[in-house]
Amino acid sequence: MKMSLQFYSAIKQQQGIGLIEVLVALLLFSGAALGYTALQTYALGGVNDSTMRLKAVMTLNETLERMRANSEIKDFGFYQQLFNVRAIPKVIDCLHSTGCDTQQLAKNDVAILRTRAERQGLRLGMIDCPKANDGTKSKCLITAWHHTTPTYNSSNDSKTHNESTGCLEEDGRYIKGADCVFIESY
Template sequence: MNTAYQRGVGLMEVLVALLLLAIGVLGYTALQVRAVEASTEATQRSHALFVLKGLAESIRANNTGRTAYQNLVNTAQESVHAKACINSNNLCTAENLARADVAQAQANAGNFGMQLRMEVCPGVANVTGEETRMCLYAAWGATNITANTTACMNATGVYVVGSSCLMMELY
């Protein structure tokens, strides 16, 4: 066998093996980046659920002040009023308690970089009967719901693709 034809073949095998290894490492890196993004999104959703659940329970507990919550949630509240109401010896009115609840929820949402909004749930605006069903929204990242929730979901209740938000129906 002529060894002159075999020179450099080992080097080519090593280069091909390195190329395959590099492709595998790039694939693994892309997988890790996607896993970190999914983990961050899950954490944000968990925080949003925490804030929305707390506010929903406060609304449920303060049924007398239920009608005041929508306007309060949709405007910024000062936490000074919340502390003055809760820390005083006088009993709070239903609206003052609602203001305190919303201020606390907005402070919690702000700590997580979120916005809150409360609107009539999608698809039930024309339903007659008992009370109109209300929904709480939390949004983060590039999704802005300060004026309305169209950046989060459409009028039929379908989430907008690419939005970072969560909706919770109140009972």
């Protein structure tokens, strides 16, 4: 019995932590850090999306205010033509000339709005609103960004991520994954 006690006392007790414990702790910490980074990246994407939506809504509000201020144009079809033409109209100097008529003011408004929108990564467009309940053809303003165009979806084809897609279905529903906002002009 004396021998077993000596053997036991000859083995020293471990002090501190071992390399395995350090590696396990490091692995857990790095996993937590990667998870936190992934959450922050996801949150940043949400912030970017909400910023673009805010810019889009502000642009739509300014557009409607400018259209209402030019109240002598009763038919918004003229605005629709200006918004949907590929080239941005040129700005006409109304202050240092004989003045501008309502159509020239509309051209100036659209030129200024489209230029500002493009600088912010937005595209403006105007379409006939879907499903007008009272039978009238009201107009809808659309602001789109990323790979979305300010139009209806022209087909039911599935689009890849790099191809552009419309904003709305023919019945007025947003297309899944579309980056756009629309508002009815009245």
